[in-house]
Amino acid sequence: MKKKRCRRGSALVVVVMVLAILGIAVAGAVSPLVYEAETVSLRVETTRAFYAAESGAAVIIQAEVGGIDPPGVGDEVVIGGSVIRYIQLPSDGTNAILEGSSGSAVRRIELSFE
Numbered sequence: 001m002k003k004k005r006c007r008r009g010s011a012l013v014v015v016v017m018v019l020a021i022l023g024i025a026v027a028g029a030v031s032p033l034v035y036e037a038e039t040v041s042l043r044v045e046t047t048r049a050f051y052a053a054e055s056g057a058a059v060i061i062q063a064e065v066g067g068i069d070p071p072g073v074g075d076e077v078v079i080g081g082s083v084i085r086y087i088q089l090p091s092d093g094t095n096a097i098l099e100g101s102s103g104s105a106v107r108r109i110e111l112s113f114e
Helices: 002-065
Strands: 076-079 082-088 096-102 105-111
Touching (some): 002 076
Antiparallel strands (some): 082 096
């Protein structure tokens, strides 16, 4: 009878070791996926911020051409979670500066008019 108990105990140790190795393998496989998901999320936010800034630039160009009223300095426009901030508007030879942001990503565009 003593030999059976010893075998049961060693089988339990083997099972625990196999589960530990499987846990480490799964953790090692999931870690790169989490990093990849964060990278993709940042890329999406960066693209949204750029498009928001580009939309704000189109508004300033239309205002300069005379099609619409210009926004004011410091104005913010929210479009689908992205924000356009008008930092500087063109006047007396200065450039227009605006920012588009989405999440933690920010893109700045500077426009020169001649």
